[in-house]
Amino acid sequence: MAGIGACSLGTTLMISALLLVGVSPASAQAAKPAPRPAPVRGKSLFARDCAFCHGRDAAGGESGPDLTRSRLVARDVRGDKIQAVVHDGRIEKGMPPFPRLTLPQVNDVIAFIRDQTRNLNSKPGGRRGVDVTDLQTGNSEQGKAYFNGPGKCSSCHSPTGDLAGIATQREGLELEMQMLYPQNTKAKLTVITTSGETFTGTLTYKDEFHIAMTDSEGWYRSWPIRAVEYKIDSRSDAHIEQFEKYTDNDIHNLMAYLQTLR
Ligand code: HEC
Numbered sequence: 411m412a413g414i415g416a417c418s419l420g421t422t423l424m425i426s427a428l429l430l431v432g433v434s435p436a437s438a439q440a441a442k443p444a445p446r447p448a449p450v451r452g453k454s455l456f457a458r459d460c461a462f463c464h465g466r467d468a469a470g471g472e473s474g475p476d477l478t479r480s481r482l483v484a485r486d487v488r489g490d491k492i493q494a495v496v497h498d499g500r501i502e503k504g505m506p507p508f509p510r511l512t513l514p515q516v517n518d519v520i521a522f523i524r525d526q527t528r529n530l531n532s533k534p535g536g537r538r539g540v541d542v543t544d545l546q547t548g549n550s551e552q553g554k555a556y557f558n559g560p561g562k563c564s565s566c567h568s569p570t571g572d573l574a575g576i577a578t579q580r581e582g583l584e585l586e587m588q589m590l591y592p593q594n595t596k597a598k599l600t601v602i603t604t605s606g607e608t609f610t611g612t613l614t615y616k617d618e619f620h621i622a623m624t625d626s627e628g629w630y631r632s633w634p635i636r637a638v639e640y641k642i643d644s645r646s647d648a649h650i651e652q653f654e655k656y657t658d659n660d661i662h663n664l665m666a667y668l669q670t671l672r
Pocket residue numbers: 456459460461462463464473474475477480481482483492495496500503504505506508511519
């Protein structure tokens with residue numbers, strides 16, 4: 411953490427120096443290397459604190475369960491459920507407490523576990539979550555009603571359009587994860603710098619210190635997040651908002667419904 415903070419200060423100093431010699435800050439920052447992405451940071455933390463029991467690949471080890479098939483992990487959008495387990499441990503069951511890991515660190519660990527889940531699921535031969543049957547306990551009629559009603563899913567999706575055949579492309583836990591927080595969606599980022607310059611592009615990175623985009627010409631540009639104004643426009647944010655509203659039943663029913671889309 412301290413390292414990143416120092417690095418952002420360094421960047422600021424470097425930019426003020428460059429301003430003196432008349433180089434635009436945008437081009438100076440475009441050359442700045444990308445910060446380490448969350449899954450990479452999470453990997454080191456995981457190797458240090460968790461791999462001993464959960465396996466280096468998070469798929470289970472000596473004494474800890476496979477976290478890539480954990481529903482608790484899959485359903486935790488903000489990291490708070492996992493934070494609770496990691497903070498308090500489940501001492502009587504062999505999971506020790508890690509009271510010093512911060513929420514951002516836990517979120518990095520989650521990013522690593524999700525990356526691993528995707529890697530393992532995309533291996534040839536296809537791997538399903540263990541609890542496929544659990545994913546099929548819902549009522550598809552009620553799921554359909556939720557999709558067209560309170561879930562407002564039909565305002566963006568169609569069972570005969572973009573979601574046609576979704577159940578043949580993604581299975582089980584992977585489909586559920588994709589429904590809960592779609593990956594690889596391109597959010598649009600607009601940044602206004604202190605000098606009033608506006609940049610637009612695709613959001614490629616954001617943490618508490620930096621925000622970055624790839625612009626229309628393919629340049630990677632990054633800014634210290636506190637030094638700029640920015641706006642992120644992401645249609646799939648609806649999913650994150652929806653997360654607070656789902657009951658477990660809604661999720662089960664939706665999954666049952668989505669699995670009829672073959
Ligand atoms: C000494 C072994 C050990 C270490 C180290 C360990 N765990 Fe665990 N962990 C366990 C065991 C055993 C369980 C199963 C507890 C139970 O049955 O409820 C568990 C359960 C969990 C769960 C709940 C899974 C679920 O589906 O309910 C999460 C999340 C988790 N661990 C994350 C972590 C993270 C993150 C780290 C590193 C910061 C870590 N663990 C380090 C042994 C360990």
